Amino acid sequence: MEEQPLNDALGNWKRTHYCGDISSADIGNEVCLMGWVQRRRDHGGLIFIYLRDREGIAQLALDPDRDPEAHEKADKVRNEYVVAVKGTISPRPEGTVNPKMKTGEVEVEVSELRILNVSKTPPFMLDDHVDVAENIRLKHRYLDLRRPALQKNMILRHQVTKTVRNYLDEQGFLEIETPVLTKSTPEGARDYLVPSRVNGGNFFALPQSPQLFKQLLMVSGYDRYCQIVKCFRDEDLRADRQPEFTQIDCEMSFVDTNDVMTIMENMIARVFKETIGVEVTAPMARMTYAEAMDRFGVDNPDLRFDLELTELSSIVEGCGFKVFADAVKNGGMVKAINAKGCATFSRKDLDDLTEFVKIYGAKGLAWVKMTEEGWQSPIAKFFTPEELEKINQALDAQVGDLLMFVADSTSITNESLGRLRGHLGQKLGLAKKDDYQFVWITDFPLLEWDGEAKRHVAVHHPFTAPRDEDLALLDTDPGKACAKAYDLVLNGSEIGGGSIRIHDQSIQSKMFNLLGIGDEEAQEKFGFLLDALEYGAPPHGGLAFGLDRLVMILTGSDSIRDVIAFPKTQKATCLLSGAPGEVDDKQLQELSIRLRIRKKE
């Protein structure tokens, strides 16, 4: 099917303005604009065209009496055609100014129009107000990315990285690239592997982070390193998690925890100021891990609202309600939240909340509605008046409040109630999008016990230094040692984290032993780091921010996919390119690889 070629040559036309940049200041000037047709409104005579580029939209006016030739050409124009126009900026006639538009005071009286390229009718309207299923958007991502909302996100993302680079440069950081084809490391996430053709049977791993290399750069004396870098983890996806993601990765020498936190919080404050104009006060709040778990049940508390957790173990110990008493007796705990004024929740609401805590392993959710007559609750009968009074007092329970309790192991109680707290904050509208509450979480445990593997695993990673005062604990009670680790949490989201590293080879060896990694294995996996530590490694530490999550919050996006140009689906595929895909037998042969599953027909 042959189409009449409609395209005009660009010729020697030079664009003078972005569409979104024309204003009253340009009135009377000759301009040349180029962009995409957002919409054409044909009034029989007069034709209006919305011309769009990345900076915004300009209204073109084509009058048949003034320029019959351009008007005739405009008749052929359709949505998403690529058009260039020359014309005069003129004020819109009295009463036709559009205050909703940035360029709404003016329009372009077109004298000449060139159709640079035609377009098929796109599969969906490129308006921000049109909802389109995400799989359709991802398949035609190049069109989706043409929508103003997504362009705004990408531009803001650029502003973030630009601000970060400027700041880090001023602070003496050097951006140094590290390998993408590197070595698989145990611990941590599943690696993405790349087969080596030259070394048949061997594999590279894509980096989960440049961790070891940035430490080596400190040993090499670069003093301050940074990199905005892709990292890869072959784990399942979430709304805020992609298998390839970007970190703002930093490391510096001759510093301790407070030095790192200070430099980094100032960077974040600057980013907020320069990208969305929000003043963030530094220094930011700090809270130990222990306090966060006690008050909020999680290590990434959302501080935009209260709803804090209260532990009632000592009150309900030995009480008549077996569920509570047993939880305490078995080494667990009982905690509660007081949702002020929520006694109006329906039975269904409460059932839903119960289902919610069950996701995190809680066996149930006990609740109490505070009424004029006291407790209205299925569990009221199990408690003595004294116990009721003590619980009311501990929770500051008033008429109209809703009390919710979980009794379980310490970890399940904390996590389920902590998540319930976050859930309620959203549900009750307490978490405002334009409220930014930062908090550093510090003094994480160094190790945690993995019951399945019957060994300690690093809470942060195996190169994290213990607190100086806890060094002796490594020999006596390693589970009690705290780490020089810190996470920056914003509105319940961990946006960055890091630690001071071990620069002493003997302590590093001790860590590996505690983690059940033998000398031989350690030498094989991390030998190069252990060796490097023996050649004058300076004290050093750093951290990495998740750029995607940060931009997600700055743009108010609900999904990480809205701030990544070409994201993957939840099954880690790319609907645009079709990746991952099969490869030729010849390619496999070169890589010394034989498949154990048959290719699809």
Add this chain to the structure above:
RNA sequence: GGGGCUGUAGUAGAGUCGGUUACAACGCCGGCCUGUCACGCCGGAGGUCGCGGGUUCGAGUCCCGUCAGCCCCGCCA
């Protein structure tokens, strides 16, 4: 590996108790319209109801399976 939600013209939706030819909107095509701005008016085209099987005289609708997208648990140092 597991739980949940969704899938109907290009797009996003409605579709009753299983019953005639699957609706109206936006978009698209044609016509009209000289100040609109999510322009308006008239007309038209456009459907493998995700896919496969089953129940039934009859399935978009009920059942089973499967695929895809999304949210979550596990996982993510």
